[in-house]
Amino acid sequence: MMTPLKNAIAIPDDKQAIAKSDFDQQYLEEAATVLKSIVDDSISFQMLADATETILRHAFWLAKQKQKRSVREYRRLLVDYGWKGEEKKYLKIAAAFQKFSPQELAQIEPSTVYRLAQNSNKYKQIIDRLLDLTAITQEAVRSLMREPRTPKEDKPEKPSIWRRTKNGGRYCQIPPIHETDELTGTTLQKMIDNEGLSAQHIVAEAVALRQAYKEGRLTVVEKKVN
Known part of the structure; x- marks a missing residue:
């Protein structure tokens, strides 16, 4: 019969315990940093999407106010909020994207929305093609903008006096x-x-x-x- 060996399982000394504790703490801190970075990135992009949606909602609201209010009331509204002269670009947004809801265009970054609206005649084909997309994303819009546009047929100019x-x-x-x-x-x-x-x-x-x-x-x- 063999005599049981004492201390067959090594018990870590204090230095080993401290080292493991430090490693665990460092791991937790790094994991927390990575997780925070992911959360911050997600929040940042969501805030950008919220900004685009807010711009579109304001544009549609402003166009509705112009339609239902008298000219005098509409001008007074702009003056009261310090928006006189600033409303035109938002009315262009409302006109260019009237077939869409703000949620559908939320993944387009704001400057692209402004660019498409300010040049709605130039980008009319692109805006119309957005209706066929299942998901309207920034990359999808950029891809359409990079495609060569179909040249317009030269129509004879109608004489005018x-x-x-x-x-x-x-x-x-x-x-x-x-x-x-x-x-x-x-x-x-x-x-x-x-x-x-x-x-x-x-x-x-x-x-x-x-x-x-x-x-x-x-x-x-x-x-x-x-």
């Missing part, structure tokens, strides 16, 4: 008439000289006569020769 005045009104301006025989110009000048009328008056009469003829209120009667 209208010009704008400084006060917002408009007036009619007939483009120059180029003719080899200069018949229109010489005839008009002769009428001005002989009748004492302005070019505008004579042209107005000519247009009225042509319109009457097109509508059947004026007919050409051929003179019979005996």
